[in-house]
Amino acid sequence: MKVNIHLNKRVAVIGAGMTQFRRRILETPQEIAWEASSKALEEAGLELKDIECVVIGSAPDAFDGVNLKGEYLSHGSGGIRKPSSRVFVGGATGVMAAITGWYHVASGMCNTVLVVAEEKMSPARPHPQSVFRYIWDPILEKPLNPNLIWIFAMEMHRYMATYGIKKEEIALVSVKNKRNAANNPYAQLGGNITVDDVLNSEVLVWPVQLLDISPVSDGGAAMVMASEDVARRYSDTPIWVDGVGWTLDNTEWPARDLAYPRYLEFAARMAYKMAGIENPYKELDVIEPYDPFDYKELHHIEGLRIAKRGEAPKLLKEGVFDIDGDIPSSPSGGLLGVGNPIAAAGLMKVISIYWQLKGTAGKMQVKKPVHTGLAQAWGDLMQASTVIIMRN
Amino acid sequence: MSWEKEGKEGSLLKWYDIMEAEKYEYTVGPAGERFFQGLKENKIVGSKCKKCGKVYLPPRIYCEDCFTKIEEYVELKLDDAYLDSFTTIYQNDDGQKLTEPVHIGLLRFKGVNGGLFCYLEGTPKKGGRIRVSNFNYPLRISIE
Ligand SMILES: [Zn+2]
Numbered sequence: 001m002k003v004n005i006h007l008n009k010r011v012a013v014i015g016a017g018m019t020q021f022r023r024r025i026l027e028t029p030q031e032i033a034w035e036a037s038s039k040a041l042e043e044a045g046l047e048l049k050d051i052e053c054v055v056i057g058s059a060p061d062a063f064d065g066v067n068l069k070g071e072y073l074s075h076g077s078g079g080i081r082k083p084s085s086r087v088f089v090g091g092a093t094g095v096m097a098a099i100t101g102w103y104h105v106a107s108g109m110c111n112t113v114l115v116v117a118e119e120k121m122s123p124a125r126p127h128p129q130s131v132f133r134y135i136w137d138p139i140l141e142k143p144l145n146p147n148l149i150w151i152f153a154m155e156m157h158r159y160m161a162t163y164g165i166k167k168e169e170i171a172l173v174s175v176k177n178k179r180n181a182a183n184n185p186y187a188q189l190g191g192n193i194t195v196d197d198v199l200n201s202e203v204l205v206w207p208v209q210l211l212d213i214s215p216v217s218d219g220g221a222a223m224v225m226a227s228e229d230v231a232r233r234y235s236d237t238p239i240w241v242d243g244v245g246w247t248l249d250n251t252e253w254p255a256r257d258l259a260y261p262r263y264l265e266f267a268a269r270m271a272y273k274m275a276g277i278e279n280p281y282k283e284l285d286v287i288e289p290y291d292p293f294d295y296k297e298l299h300h301i302e303g304l305r306i307a308k309r310g311e312a313p314k315l316l317k318e319g320v321f322d323i324d325g326d327i328p329s330s331p332s333g334g335l336l337g338v339g340n341p342i343a344a345a346g347l348m349k350v351i352s353i354y355w356q357l358k359g360t361a362g363k364m365q366v367k368k369p370v371h372t373g374l375a376q377a378w379g380d381l382m383q384a385s386t387v388i389i390m391r392n
Numbered sequence: 393m394s395w396e397k398e399g400k401e402g403s404l405l406k407w408y409d410i411m412e413a414e415k416y417e418y419t420v421g422p423a424g425e426r427f428f429q430g431l432k433e434n435k436i437v438g439s440k441c442k443k444c445g446k447v448y449l450p451p452r453i454y455c456e457d458c459f460t461k462i463e464e465y466v467e468l469k470l471d472d473a474y475l476d477s478f479t480t481i482y483q484n485d486d487g488q489k490l491t492e493p494v495h496i497g498l499l500r501f502k503g504v505n506g507g508l509f510c511y512l513e514g515t516p517k518k519g520g521r522i523r524v525s526n527f528n529y530p531l532r533i534s535i536e
Binding site: 024025026027028031034037038041047048062065075076078080122123124125126128130131 | 413414415416417418419422424452453454457458461
């Protein structure tokens with residue numbers, strides 16, 4: 001391990017669990033959290049009494065429609081009568097929950113942490129999009145009634161214009177991720193689609209079309225993290241967290257460079273430094289960049305400095321990011337294929353890398369041997385990014 | 393310094409708006425469905441952990457201590473019911489006096505985890521047998 005900062009404890013992931021990601025799940029948010037949590041404990045071989053602290057990740061309260069959602073979810077997350085806390089950085093929450101679990105252990109405070117992320121997007125009417133209605137500046141932006149689709153359409157268009165990227169190049173992300181998701185037993189929207197299917201799908205807000213976007217989903221994900229001594233006792237294949245990074249950029253949309261995710265570059269640099277990674281393209285074996293929209297996966301691959309600015313589409317076309325490529329990207333199927341219950345989707349990405357490094361990803365397992373993986377999420381007012389690097 | 397004291401209404405620049413979703417549709421979940429189905433049959437249903445024997449009201453599909461799945465549903469007996477606490481409300485949320493005060497009771501059952509808030513009819517008192525006059529949620533109860 002080449003960690004560059006002082007840590008009290010080395011941290012491993014020793015178990016993970018997920019619910020199915022689905023359009024409308026019957027179970028309550030607490031029950032969704034419990035299902036994921038109990039599966040994670042089972043995989044780790046621990047019981048709830050062995051868990052010292054609980055970290056809960058959940059995005060806006062307004063999705064599930066319960067205020068103080070961290071407290072509400074603690075019941076199903078095993079957090080009752082334990083030091084429990086909730087983290088929230090919008091879409092970046094899922095990976096931030098894992099990072100928070102990591103520093104609970106790395107600091108020496110706890111030996112075992114249960115990290116739980118849950119989102120139920122289905123209760124809000126008329127559409128969960130309305131939950132985002134008030135994340136904008138109330139005076140300068142809100143009067144134009146921004147929504148997440150048109151604001152990202154703006155970013156996608158700038159990205160395309162800056163580097164001369166075509167829609168058909170971006171559509172390949174959707175094709176790849178939905179194809180990968182067909183191998184994922186938890187996925188909502190796996191399947192074989194073509195670039196033409198994406199280009200012929202309904203135009204929502206130009207240049208964003210229906211198949212450019214991840215679906216609205218309910219779901220939960222959970223992970224058990226432990227200090228080295230505990231991890232070695234319970235697992236023959238602990239997966240080590242070797243680097244974490246997170247950054248917040250300016251929330252002011254008109255003031256940001258839309259072609260390049262600077263917030264992510266900073267978060268990635270922090271994580272690479274900690275993990276001792278100098279050349280991410282050469283040193284990373286498998287990645288899960290955040291992909292609520294297809295162009296975002298490419299945008300993020302560039303922010304992660306795996307591809308030069310504007311060159312991720314070229315590598316994608318060459319097959320570098322395919323399941324049998326040099327750096328398989330979103331082998332889980334990503335948010336585009338598995339579904340997007342916000343915080344749970346971010347933690348799902350971390351779990352995907354954990355299973356890949358452990359070699360238990362089943363039909364999702366990438367073809368080449370993998371030793372270093374990265375998961376990333378993005379959110380808040382679209383300017384927060386979180387990165388985690390793991391090794392086996 | 394607060395502008396309420398210093399400023400004049402109309403001379404300040406303000407922006408008015410409302411927040412978020414219009415309404416919510418919540419699912420009650422599998423245990424919730426058993427509970428509400430029970431109420432339709434004038435029954436109060438809890439769920440019982442196989443591992444530690446704890447009974448939960450309202451029923452849950454998992455035990456918060458053992459974290460195991462609960463599959464057994466049990467009908468709770470009114471003989472075991474008691475009023476854990478009650479209160480009487482004289483004002484509404486806006487601070488206006490109610491024409492009739494409202495009594496709220498916390499209904500619990502011996503040996504059962506949890507309970508239900510109910511409307512309490514008649515004069516609240518300690519002890520006494522619980523009677524349920526209306527099983528539609530929220531329940532209406534009285535003490536004999
Ligand atoms: Zn129990």
